[in-house]
Amino acid sequence: MARKKSQTESSTETAETVRRAPMRDFSRSLPMSLLRAREAVMRQFRPSLRNHGLTEQQWRILRALTTVDAIEVTELARVAFLLGPSLSRILRDLEARQLIERRTAKADLRRAVVSISAKGLKLIEAVAPTSEAIYAEITSRYGARKLAELQDMLGVLERSLVAMEVAGEESGEIEE
Amino acid sequence: MARKKSQTESSTETAETVRRAPMRDFSRSLPMSLLRAREAVMRQFRPSLRNHGLTEQQWRILRALTTVDAIEVTELARVAFLLGPSLSRILRDLEARQLIERRTAKADLRRAVVSISAKGLKLIEAVAPTSEAIYAEITSRYGARKLAELQDMLGVLERSLVAMEVAGEESGEIEE
DNA sequence: GGCAGATGATTAACATGTTAAGTGAAATCG
């Protein structure tokens, strides 16, 4: 680190009143903390996934599909925590690669039902060992108990924020 | 919740051996927990930013610029936690909107130095009150002490993961 | 039965994430 300034500072005078409100130091804001933590975690997994030709989101989808027999697209979006449009694009690609299978629900032609293919399962099984090893290493380094506690706290945070949203909608802003 | 299956299950036989390794329930994995928590937080801020014509990242950059007089692009990328290419594109846009100013370092023509403009400062000042109010509401709902503790834990996690990366490089994989 | 409104999914359009390649300038070394 070490700022290493005073070398490109031959500036003139630029911003005058800048630096009025230091605010919350910014780099320590909650969104930044969460972003950096998540990035630090994912940086561990990405290389392995990449070696198997998978992105983080594609992995999430396949992973979610191994926990069910078949699932509708909307439900899958909820479980894998992806927005519809992203999921739509990714499913198109995964289907083309024959890692998943998709068919239309007989009772409701709007709905599509997705399931993982044998090829997809094989891929998952090829990646899983490394992923599990990395996860174990993280758990070991950070501490299993602490990790569980952290996840609890994140869950509580999430729920209190959802409650906050609801509170902000109960009246007023109906139409746009 | 509630699986609501047995309605689109008129399937034939699809996946056979599926559901072998439930793994870590998936939705409770650390990356997912962090992702959902962060999304829950950002969902609070996005509408306000959007009303002012700013994306989350643009806001991060302007916000970071208020804490310094001027800063080099690479340093800014580090502080705002953005990758070079993303930052490059966003700076191009912010400069076109005259929210920032950019000039070239005299001592090193490779380096660009960025600073916020008066217009940019005005925009920040217009958005800040709402942002601060939302942040205060979150703090209040979740608890200031708990929030500080959560951020501590996130910081520790981040640092232990950085240590993990280093440990995985000390020998071997030098060239690509 | 037929039509207005709701719903599931996709497409469109634009912004960012991510890795690789390109460009010009500076540092290093023979």
Add this chain to the structure above:
DNA sequence: CGATTTCACTTAACATGTTAATCATCTGCC
């Protein structure tokens, strides 16, 4: 001092995030 390497930054190319619009089907109601 000139070739090579390194460095700061930008472009390129592709994948995803995000919001709005579109499309087909469904549902409720008459």
